Amino acid sequence: MKTVLITGSSSGYGLETARYFHDRGWNVVATMRRPGPGLLPASDRMRLVALDVTNADSIARAVAEAGPIDVLVNNAGIGVVGAFEATSMQSVREVFETNTFGTMAMVQAVIPQMRARRAGTIVNVTSSVTLASMPLAAAYTGSKTAVEGFTGSLAHELGAFDIRVKLVEPGYCPTTRFAENGAERMNGLIPDTYADYARPIFEAFARPQAMTQPQDVAEAVWRAVHDGSDQFHFPAGADAVALAGPR
Numbered sequence: 001m002k003t004v005l006i007t008g009s010s011s012g013y014g015l016e017t018a019r020y021f022h023d024r025g026w027n028v029v030a031t032m033r034r035p036g037p038g039l040l041p042a043s044d045r046m047r048l049v050a051l052d053v054t055n056a057d058s059i060a061r062a063v064a065e066a067g068p069i070d071v072l073v074n075n076a077g078i079g080v081v082g083a084f085e086a087t088s089m090q091s092v093r094e095v096f097e098t099n100t101f102g103t104m105a106m107v108q109a110v111i112p113q114m115r116a117r118r119a120g121t122i123v124n125v126t127s128s129v130t131l132a133s134m135p136l137a138a139a140y141t142g143s144k145t146a147v148e149g150f151t152g153s154l155a156h157e158l159g160a161f162d163i164r165v166k167l168v169e170p171g172y173c174p175t176t177r178f179a180e181n182g183a184e185r186m187n188g189l190i191p192d193t194y195a196d197y198a199r200p201i202f203e204a205f206a207r208p209q210a211m212t213q214p215q216d217v218a219e220a221v222w223r224a225v226h227d228g229s230d231q232f233h234f235p236a237g238a239d240a241v242a243l244a245g246p247r
């Protein structure tokens with residue numbers, strides 16, 4: 001039976017991906033900063049493990065506790081939306097620490113075991129902001145675009161050891177905890193000088209033409225893991241698929 005380790009499984013896309021793999025017979029190591037009961041099905045194939053992707057000791061402990069990992073899904077992520085000039089460098093660093101360096105650190109932690117077995121798949125979850133630039137999201141976009149470039153290069157070198165590396169690019173979903181989790185970071189990031197510019201952008205966010213559901217992301221991760229072709233990009237959700245176009 002195969003084992004998938006998913007980061008950021010406490011809510012949103014990660015929670016749904018954990019359920020999706022479990023329902024299809026996988027062993028799931030559902031990691032989150034504060035594991036709690038009731039989130040995921042109680043099952044001997046579902047293990048909740050504490051993991052903060054910004055903490056090296058926490059990563060080492062979680063990977064050791066997980067045992068052999070067939071698939072790593074780097075899903076944990078945080079956002080910041082607002083005028084870049086008003087965004088503190090502390091917030092920019094926090095976003096990169098989780099989205100970019102957290103992903104890189106997780107990858108380094110699993111490569112040795114996957115290389116030794118000459119098998120494994122790494123799926124990095126980015127965002128549709130890498131498909132089309134979005135205003136007022138420069139720091140977040142930078143953190144996810146860095147992951148895209150990193151993942152593309154990595155796919156070549158790990159391919160030499162039969163480790164598959166894939167990207168899932170979800171679109172926008174207002175029902176995950178993403179906005180709530182970033183709310184404090186985003187306080188005051190639209191100064192008066194940006195208010196007229198920002199208003200129609202936020203109005204458009206409130207009436208998206210197409211959206212992503214958590215299940216779309218879980219399905220895209222599943223396809224990325226099971227697809228036997230060289231496909232590298234897996235846009236997830238109607239909005240992301242439309243933005244990716246015929247790429």
Ligand SMILES: NC(=O)c1ccc[n+]([C@@H]2O[C@H](COP(=O)([O-])OP(=O)(O)OC[C@H]3O[C@@H](n4cnc5c(N)ncnc54)[C@H](OP(=O)(O)O)[C@@H]3O)[C@@H](O)[C@H]2O)c1
Pocket residue numbers: 007008009010011012013014032033034051052053054075076077078079098102125126127128169170171172173174176177178179181
């Ligand atoms: N929602 C969207 O519109 C959207 C669009 C495109 C891409 N994405 C991406 O999709 C992924 C999942 O987002 P979501 O929408 O499902 O948001 P979410 O509901 O806020 O889930 C994010 C997950 O990341 C975890 N996390 C945050 N910081 C962490 C850390 N330092 N270590 C470990 N886990 C951490 C959170 O856990 P805690 O319980 O510990 O906070 C939570 O489980 C993210 O990478 C996000 O950038 C989201």
